[in-house]
Amino acid sequence: MHASAYLRRLSRQFSISAPRMAVRTHLGWPWRACIGLVFASLIGGMWWWGFDFGQLFSGLHRHEVDSQLATLSADLAAIQREAAALRSENAQLSSDLAMMRGIQATLQRQQAEAAQENASLKEELSFLQSFFADATKAVGPAIHRLAVTAEAPGVARYSILMVRGVGAKGEFDGHLAVVADAVPTDQAPPGSKALSVALPDDRPDTAGSLRLRFKYYQRLEGTLRVPPGYAVRAVTARAYEAGTATPRATRTLTLP
Numbered sequence: 001m002h003a004s005a006y007l008r009r010l011s012r013q014f015s016i017s018a019p020r021m022a023v024r025t026h027l028g029w030p031w032r033a034c035i036g037l038v039f040a041s042l043i044g045g046m047w048w049w050g051f052d053f054g055q056l057f058s059g060l061h062r063h064e065v066d067s068q069l070a071t072l073s074a075d076l077a078a079i080q081r082e083a084a085a086l087r088s089e090n091a092q093l094s095s096d097l098a099m100m101r102g103i104q105a106t107l108q109r110q111q112a113e114a115a116q117e118n119a120s121l122k123e124e125l126s127f128l129q130s131f132f133a134d135a136t137k138a139v140g141p142a143i144h145r146l147a148v149t150a151e152a153p154g155v156a157r158y159s160i161l162m163v164r165g166v167g168a169k170g171e172f173d174g175h176l177a178v179v180a181d182a183v184p185t186d187q188a189p190p191g192s193k194a195l196s197v198a199l200p201d202d203r204p205d206t207a208g209s210l211r212l213r214f215k216y217y218q219r220l221e222g223t224l225r226v227p228p229g230y231a232v233r234a235v236t237a238r239a240y241e242a243g244t245a246t247p248r249a250t251r252t253l254t255l256p
Helices: 002-014 029-058 062-133
Strands: 142-152 155-163 172-184 195-199 211-214 217-225 230-241 249-254
Touching: 062 155, 062 217, 142 217, 142 230, 142 249, 155 172, 155 230, 172 217, 195 217, 211 217
Parallel strands: none
Antiparallel strands: 142 155, 155 217, 172 195, 172 211, 172 230, 230 249
16 A cells, blocks of 8 residues: 555656756855845936936036035125124214214214303403493492203203492302292193292202302302293392391393
8 A cells, every 4th residue: 555655656756747846056145145235236326327317307407506506605605794794884883973973962062061151251241341441330239140041841050140349348248049930831730830949948959059259240050940841931039148138139030
């Protein structure tokens, strides 16, 4: 039984119905790796060539784009440097302009002060010329000039010239009292009423500037301050001799 089965299997191996045989050559892994690397390089080269070839036909070339990008980057850097230089120059010009404006404002203020001082000196010179030309002038004190100039809202500067006759003996010793009458403006709170500001009573710190001590003449200057929303409409100056309660001279100035 077993022998017959073995013979049948052997006859099938050498007969026409025997299974086909294949002969294969065995390659080691280094050769396989080299062949795989060659195929990968070939595929990569074909892809790269196809990419450049497609850019060439589409009108977009990578090298030209890189060149244009480099040119634009250089132009941008130059523009940024130029902008920085212009900003620096503009800052310097702005600083110079601010300095020139400050100098101009200072010169204008000094010019205005010089003009005011010049006007006061001319007035005093005119007064002194007439004062010494008339030897019969009364000996008693008089307020020869009272001027008030608005400097800012709520602030006015006063200027007073006190005189005595040429026949005066000794010095006049006393003080001035200045009263400013103020009225409310459109900026004043509703219901505001007229008020008065008296110097030196309301501002004791002004007592020194209102002191009178002179033989022939004395000029006094100071500021009047009223509450916000008020405007000075009239100023009255009174000259008191030391130890007396009755003014020796009075003058009132009404402002428009």
